[in-house]
Every structure is written in C-alpha cells, then in structure tokens.
Amino acid sequence: MRKGVRLGIDVGKKRIGVARSDSEGLLATPVCTVMRETLEQSAAEVVAIAKEFNAFECVIGLPLSMTGNNSQSTDDARDFAAAVKELLRGEMATVDIRMLDERLTTVSAHAALRTSGKKPSRARDTVDQVAAVILLQQALDQESATGRPPGIAI
Numbered sequence: 001m002r003k004g005v006r007l008g009i010d011v012g013k014k015r016i017g018v019a020r021s022d023s024e025g026l027l028a029t030p031v032c033t034v035m036r037e038t039l040e041q042s043a044a045e046v047v048a049i050a051k052e053f054n055a056f057e058c059v060i061g062l063p064l065s066m067t068g069n070n071s072q073s074t075d076d077a078r079d080f081a082a083a084v085k086e087l088l089r090g091e092m093a094t095v096d097i098r099m100l101d102e103r104l105t106t107v108s109a110h111a112a113l114r115t116s117g118k119k120p121s122r123a124r125d126t127v128d129q130v131a132a133v134i135l136l137q138q139a140l141d142q143e144s145a146t147g148r149p150p151g152i153a154i
Contacts, residue, residue, distance in 0.1 A: 001025050001144050004056040008136025009046060009084075010102065010128055011061060011077045016042055017128030019136045020053050025143070028136035030129035043083035050088070050095060058084060058095060059139045059151060061102030061131070081154055100142075100151035102135050 001024075008028055010017035016034040021027065031053075034045045050058060060081045063073040077099070085097045139150040 001147075002056075002149070005053045006057040006059055006136060006139070007031075007046070007050055007053065007055045008132040008139065009058055009060045009080075010131040010135055011063075011073075011080045012036065012128060013073075013076070015128045016046065016080075017130070017132035018046065018049055019129060019132035020055070021136060021140055025140055028133045028140060030126075030133050033126075033128045039079060039083050043080060043087055046084055047087045047092070050084075051092060056095060057098060057149075059098050059100050059136055060084070061135045062099040062151070063102055078154075085154060096149070097154050098139070098149060098151040099154060100135060100139050102131075 003023060003025060005023055006021045006025065008017075008019040008021075010019075014036050016036055018031040018034060019028045020031050022029075031049060034042055034049075036042050046058070049055075058081075060077060063071065063077055081097050081099055088095045088097070142150040
C-alpha cells in the first residue's frame, strides 16, 4: 500500500464533494463541498485543496451508467479530470489523477445519511462529501486488496 494523502472527488453538476485519506492510506474522511461555477474555477479550487493537503493522488469518480456505458456526466467528469491535470502540470506535476467507477456512490451516500437520521434533501453538501468518502474508501480498499493503484490513470 502506497503511503501519502489522496483526495477523493465526486464531480456533480452543481457541487463537487471532496474527501481525503490519512497519510497511511487507510481511512477516507470528508473535507468540503466545492460549489460548481465554471470548470476552470472548480478545478482550481480542487487543486488548491490538493496543495493544502500535499496530496500525491486525486481519485475522481467516473459516473458510468448502470450498464457501464458513458453518459453526459461521464464526459463532464473526464473534462473536469483533464482540467485538474492541466492545472497540476506546474508545481505539482507529480500528482497522479485516476478515475474510478463511481456507480451507486451517491445512492449509498443518501442511504448512509438516512440511516444516521439526516434528510439527504436538507444536507446536499453533506451528500456530496459522503459520496466522495465512499469513492475514496473504495479506492483505498481496492489498492489494499490488490496492491495496485485503483481505477484508470489519466
């Protein structure tokens, strides 16, 4: 298992949930929700968070359809990942960007919030952060089980 902080990023049309791992790469925790303005502005905010936590990797959710096909959201997430990668080219060029299938993370986040007694409709920012935590925890668990970095490198 590689050591160091990773970010988990759940890209949505209105909000972007961000989570981080501990330095041992074992546990994902919520960080914040970035409001989606422009692609460039949102990507710049995520890059600033990566710098703040000295992350060595960003795991961005790849929202495939339930059949595994691409959708408009898939293209949007890929565009976002490319924008983050472009901004990292300078001083943080060593930060890896990986995309990981995120099917059902938002559904799981809603279920987790309901179980904890919160109404997801009143906690939209929290839903996005929980979805990012679920995505990142899946990536950490996958790497722990296989010994290989999760998802697809871009």
